[in-house]
Amino acid sequence: MQNKIVAISTEVADAVRETMRAPVYGFPAHKELATDAAPCRHCLRLITPQVDDAILFTYDRFTGVEELPQPGPIYVHAKECSRYDEHDGFPEELRGSARTLEAYARGRRLIAQEYVVDGAFEPAIARLFSNRAVDYLQVNSTTAGCFTFRVERTCD
Numbered sequence: 001m002q003n004k005i006v007a008i009s010t011e012v013a014d015a016v017r018e019t020m021r022a023p024v025y026g027f028p029a030h031k032e033l034a035t036d037a038a039p040c041r042h043c044l045r046l047i048t049p050q051v052d053d054a055i056l057f058t059y060d061r062f063t064g065v066e067e068l069p070q071p072g073p074i075y076v077h078a079k080e081c082s083r084y085d086e087h088d089g090f091p092e093e094l095r096g097s098a099r100t101l102e103a104y105a106r107g108r109r110l111i112a113q114e115y116v117v118d119g120a121f122e123p124a125i126a127r128l129f130s131n132r133a134v135d136y137l138q139v140n141s142t143t144a145g146c147f148t149f150r151v152e153r154t155c156d
């Protein structure tokens with residue numbers, strides 16, 4: 001059984017590209033030629049440095065799951081891209097970088113976390129979800145601290 005990989009919504013990505021403002025907050029977004037290979041939070045592919053324009057904006061990483069916000073900076077491709085398919089498993093382009101998996105219960109209660117540095121994400125995800133109290137996982141960059149995507153249980 002595959003868990004769901006949940007990237008930011010297409011509505012959010014399109015709204016930022018169109019308005020150059022952060023959703024909800026309205027802070028100005030910033031567009032520039034990418035200088036390092038950060039993941040786009042919409043397609044979950046790496047933004048190519050010196051080739052692709054990236055938009056940096058403020059995003060509440062608990063959008064859609066909690067009422068309590070926790071905004072932080074994230075990147076998307078400045079040009080239109082396809083949202084990552086929720087059923088495609090862990091994004092292969094992101095396997096090579098260190099990620100922190102945070103396991104939450106509803107109400108934003110942090111229950112456990114794992115630091116993955118060797119690309120073995122699936123066993124770590126399975127271990128965290130083996131605790132029935134865990135409702136979803138937040139995946140963040142370990143080195144930069146920024147939100148990357150969410151993992152949700154499939155119905156079981």
Ligand SMILES: [Zn+2]
Binds near residue numbers: 076
């Ligand atoms: Zn993208």
